[in-house]
Amino acid sequence: MEFNTPLCRNLRMSRPIFGFAHSIDVTAALTNAGGMGIYGAARDAPDAIPEKLRTIRAQVGDKPFGVDIMLPKGMPAGKTLDDLRAELPGPHRQFVAELRDKYGVPEPAGESFFNSMMRSDAFFEAQLDAVLSTDVDFVAFGTGFTPDRVKRVKDAGKPVGALIGLPKHARAALDCGIEVIVAQGTEAGGHTGEVSTLTLIPQIVEMANDVPVVAAGGIGHGSQIAASLAMGAQAVWLGTIWLTTQEHALAEGKVAKLLAAQSSDTVITRASSGKPQRQLRSRWSEEWSAPEAPAPLKMPYQHALVGDLITAVEEADITPLLTEPAGQGVVWCRQVESVAEVVTRLCGETNQALDAMAGMLDRRAPAVL
Ligand SMILES: Cc1cc2nc3c(=O)[nH]c(=O)nc-3n(C[C@H](O)[C@H](O)[C@H](O)COP(=O)(O)O)c2cc1C
Incomplete structure (x- = not known):
């Protein structure tokens, strides 16, 4: 038995599952499995984006896929990564040098987003221009939507969504003309807020009126999809669950940690980016939460401080320091599977949950005490 919603029909999805990943192959596989793959382009240089989106298009044909970009608030204007590095406080640099020594981390051999790029208005505008030059079907703002940017996406003929974690952010998104609100609870992997998915969704559904809401944060089991639909969401948006798929092909050390993790093995820290992640x-x-550790700097200074170290930890596979953004739903990353297998499992569980609910409830009977 299949199920979909008005939002699915509008966006030409046969299943109410959006899948976010910084992976071309996961994005394409999700779309090919009947949901909508959302390619996370936030870490890509603007001139790399069109080619990546063309590669996805070649894998999915005319089926729909989306892209997500983000610009956090408060990025300093007109500064380069080297400018930021020159301003880093001595004690912070010392702490990072000590971590490097303690764990035997070598110098980074190559460049990654973390040690070669910097978020700024100009970088983000160039990413948006690059996205709008393509035939991608849907554009989502992780952060950084403004009335002007939303209008540019709409003028390009693309539906536009935004991720929010609080009612006041949803209000701002609705006022800017956002057409799909992705309400992400604190359980989510990546940058996240403090309100739980179960608490957030009904509030946002109520205020969004006719604008469709998509539920995100901690979802890895079909019963949660049934619950999200029951709360009025028209689809779900998952990130963590794809990290252990075959298509994602993350480094073995990370996959092993993800497969072993329970919900309580995730933590919110500002240590990687400067924003709560x-x-x-x-x-x-x-190490960053130890009493003697300095408080992480604000974004993008923390990023400038730790970019080389993070890059080298990944390159050299320094197991104790290896981490990955992941949500509490990591507990459902149980084995390496294909994206299609995960989607089939999720849909089967959703159907079971919907049937079980219908079978369990006797709505005609008077209460028996
Ligand atoms: C590894 C990883 C990276 C993420 N990066 C971004 C990002 O660049 N932009 C964004 O809007 N959301 C990002 N997110 C959040 C996802 O879009 C999504 O809202 C979240 O993963 C949903 O919760 P879940 O992880 O519990 O499934 C990221 C999530 C993960 C797990």
Whole structure:
């Protein structure tokens, strides 16, 4: 038995599942499995984006896929990464040097987003221009929507969504003309807020009126999809669950940690980016929360401070410090599977949950005490 919603029909999805990933292959596989793959382009140089989206298009044909970009508030204007590095406080640099020595981390051999790029208005505008030059079907703002940017996406003929974690952010998104609100609870992997998915969704559904709401944060089991639909969401948006799929092909060390993790093995820390991010607990988050550790700097200074170290930890596979943004739903990353297998499991569980609910409830009978 299949199920979909008005939002699915509008966006030409046969299943109410959006899948976010910084992976071309996961994005394409999700779309091919009947949901909508959302390619996370936030870490890509603007000139790399069109080619990546063309690669996805080649894999999905005319089936719909989306892209997500983000610009956090408060990025300093007119500064380069080197400018930021020159301003880093001595004690912070010292702490990072000590971590490097303690764990035997070598110098980074290459460049990654973390040690070669910097978020700024100009970088983000160039990413948006690059996205709008393509035939991508749907554009989502992780953060950074403004009335002007939303209008540009609409003028390009693309439906536009935004991620929010609080009612006041949803209000701002609705006022800007956002057409799909992705309400993300604190359980989510990546940058996240403090309100739980179960508490957030009904509030946002109520205020969004006719604008469709999509539920995100901690979802990895079909019963949660049934619950999200029951709360009025028209689809779900999952990130963590794809990290252990075959298509994602993350480094073995990370996959092993993800497969072993329970919900309580994730933690919110500012240590990686400067903004609160839920990630796998590791020596990285523990070192930065030790009493003698300096408080992480604000974004993008923390990013400038730790970019080389993070890059080298990944390159050299320094297991104790290895981490990955991951949500509490990591407990459902149980084995390496294909994206299609995960989607089939989720849909089967959703159907079971809907049937079980219908079978369990006797809505005609008077209460028997
Ligand atoms: C590894 C990872 C990276 C993420 N990066 C971004 C990002 O660049 N932009 C964004 O809007 N959301 C990002 N997110 C959040 C997802 O879009 C999504 O809202 C979240 O993963 C949903 O919760 P879940 O992780 O519990 O499934 C990221 C999530 C993960 C797990």
